[in-house]
Amino acid sequence: MTSVAVKHYPMRIGGADVDSERRMTIVDPGTGETVATVAQGGSAEVDSAVAAAKSTFDAGVWRLKTPQERATVMRQITAAANAVADELVELEMCANGATVRQATGFHIGYALTHFNYFADLAETYAWQRPAPISSFPALGQPVVHREPIGVVGAIAPWNFPLLLTLWKVGPALAAGNSVVVKPDEHTPLSILEFARIAEANGLPPGVLNVVPGDGPEAGARLASHPDVGKIAFTGSTAVGREIMRLASGTVKQVTLELGGKGPSIVLDDADLDMAADGMLYGCFVYSGQVCESGTRALVPADRHDAFVDRLVRRARTIQLGPTRDWDTDMGPVIDGRQQRRILEYIQGAVAEGAQIVLGGEALPQPGFWVSPTILTGVHNDMRIAREEVFGPVLVVIPYTDDDDAVAIANDSEYGLAASIWSGNNARALELAERIQAGSVWINDAHQINCQVPFGGYKQSGLGRELGPDALDAYTEVKTVHLDLSGGRDAKPYDILLSHAY
Ligand code: NAD
Numbered sequence: 135m136t137s138v139a140v141k142h143y144p145m146r147i148g149g150a151d152v153d154s155e156r157r158m159t160i161v162d163p164g165t166g167e168t169v170a171t172v173a174q175g176g177s178a179e180v181d182s183a184v185a186a187a188k189s190t191f192d193a194g195v196w197r198l199k200t201p202q203e204r205a206t207v208m209r210q211i212t213a214a215a216n217a218v219a220d221e222l223v224e225l226e227m228c229a230n231g232a233t234v235r236q237a238t239g240f241h242i243g244y245a246l247t248h249f250n251y252f253a254d255l256a257e258t259y260a261w262q263r264p265a266p267i268s269s270f271p272a273l274g275q276p277v278v279h280r281e282p283i284g285v286v287g288a289i290a291p292w293n294f295p296l297l298l299t300l301w302k303v304g305p306a307l308a309a310g311n312s313v314v315v316k317p318d319e320h321t322p323l324s325i326l327e328f329a330r331i332a333e334a335n336g337l338p339p340g341v342l343n344v345v346p347g348d349g350p351e352a353g354a355r356l357a358s359h360p361d362v363g364k365i366a367f368t369g370s371t372a373v374g375r376e377i378m379r380l381a382s383g384t385v386k387q388v389t390l391e392l393g394g395k396g397p398s399i400v401l402d403d404a405d406l407d408m409a410a411d412g413m414l415y416g417c418f419v420y421s422g423q424v425c426e427s428g429t430r431a432l433v434p435a436d437r438h439d440a441f442v443d444r445l446v447r448r449a450r451t452i453q454l455g456p457t458r459d460w461d462t463d464m465g466p467v468i469d470g471r472q473q474r475r476i477l478e479y480i481q482g483a484v485a486e487g488a489q490i491v492l493g494g495e496a497l498p499q500p501g502f503w504v505s506p507t508i509l510t511g512v513h514n515d516m517r518i519a520r521e522e523v524f525g526p527v528l529v530v531i532p533y534t535d536d537d538d539a540v541a542i543a544n545d546s547e548y549g550l551a552a553s554i555w556s557g558n559n560a561r562a563l564e565l566a567e568r569i570q571a572g573s574v575w576i577n578d579a580h581q582i583n584c585q586v587p588f589g590g591y592k593q594s595g596l597g598r599e600l601g602p603d604a605l606d607a608y609t610e611v612k613t614v615h616l617d618l619s620g621g622r623d624a625k626p627y628d629i630l631l632s633h634a635y
Pocket of ligand 1: 289290291292293294298316317318319347348349350351352353354355357368369370371373374376377390391392393394424425426522524550590594595
């Protein structure tokens with residue numbers, strides 16, 4: 135696979151390429167080299183993208199297609215995108231530093247599979263659900279309609295740019311909405327290309343618009359725009375709070391997928407080989423830059439040292455290397471700012487009494503690299519155990535018994551995902567009931583499945599993405615009541631109009 139030559143990418147608004155004098159630079163995190171430039175949009179470009187989206191919505195070019203017609207177009211788009219999947223992989227990994235193994239399977243493979251799932255949902259979704267006939271105060275038939283909202287704004291992070299954007303664009307389009315995407319500053323390339331593919335394969339121009347730009351300007355304008363009816367956001371909890379505040383001005387519907395500090399609990403009856411590998415997989419995939427990573431390893435106190443030895447021994451086998459090399463296990467972190475932030479978290483933990491038993495360093499080479507890091511001597515009240523590091527850092531926290539494990543797991547402002555490793559399904563299921571998290575994986579990690587809901591308890595989010603009800607969050611609900619009473623005399627209007635004609 136060859137690297138992308140430095141190329142310039144315009145915005146995509148109303149089915150046209152739109153350039154700007156302002157430009158953003160896309161840097162390969164693995165090398166530190168500039169790989170592309172992108173037109174930077176601001177408030178004015180967001181306004182024109184929303185206007186384009188609104189006019190397509192009002193005209194009904196997409197909204198008035200049948201769900202089957204929309205599903206057909208979405209499947210055509212998936213097929214066309216799959217045909218150039220290698221190109222999408224390259225556009226994704228050159229900007230976010232994913233390894234080729236991971237970008238191929240998780241980033242692009244999942245993104246297109248999940249987009250296709252939303253096409254299927256368009257066909258099976260109950261767009262109109264008759265409710266029971268009402269007989270009081272008069273005979274009538276209510277029918278509950280689900281209708282598209284209008285213009286949906288999608289604001290995405292850099293870690294899984296296409297996947298997490300399509301988790302919003304997929305259900306929004308399946309439901310007949312028009313969309314404006316504000317990708318992350320680091321990673322607009324794959325969704326820009328996807329929008330072009332979509333338009334070349336049947337999506338009417340202006341239904342899907344992409345405005346790269348920064349968060350506080352372009353993102354904030356989208357989140358507060360009066361013609362945007364819903365805002366779907368994935369990113370940090372701090373920005374999620376701001377999105378909620380901005381959306382409140384026009385009382386928009388909001389879906390938030392935010393941060394996490396996932397506990398990964400190994401029980402004393404676990405298959406320890408699987409648990410150790412699973413915990414490392416759960417934490418270090420994509421250098422720990424996954425919202426639902428298991429970053430707190432909860433280990434029985436009396437097995438602590440032996441289990442840590444096992445974790446360290448296995449983690450030493452993780453090979454860092456060029457992201458395009460199929461033998462590379464782990465790549466860089468996203469940028470220099472994040473690299474410094476991760477190292478500060480590690481140093482801060484050491485200052486609070488933690489011990490580094492593996493890693494803890496930047497790699498002295500171009501790009502932004504942090505070695506897989508394991509810390510022991512960590513208590514759950516330390517900053518490293520409470521805040522999202524978003525890097526390759528696993529903290530090991532000992533616990534005394536199952537109740538203690540549950541208490542530590544739940545002692546977090548987050549509640550996105552958790553893992554439990556046990557040889558006893560009954561015991562693990564009982565613990566899963568007590569964990570405050572949107573996903574609990576027993577003897578597994580990173581189990582992202584488009585057929586089940588995904589999202590967070592507590593400050594990890596609001597609402598759910600994926601699953602059979604995913605379209606609910608992209609629709610308005612309208613109850614239509616049809617009178618079956620047969621005439622004036624059967625009605626309760628005498629409550630007001632007691633005098634005869
Ligand atoms: P971020 O919150 O800094 O940025 C996310 C997006 O918000 C970007 O597009 C950014 O431009 C935009 N933004 C920033 N400030 C804004 C503002 N004031 N108004 C409107 N938009 C604004 O997050 P990040 O660092 O890019 O991504 C990492 C975070 O995302 C982590 O906290 C991670 O846990 C979270 N995340 C969550 C999930 C999930 O599904 N729960 C998935 C992936 C990542």
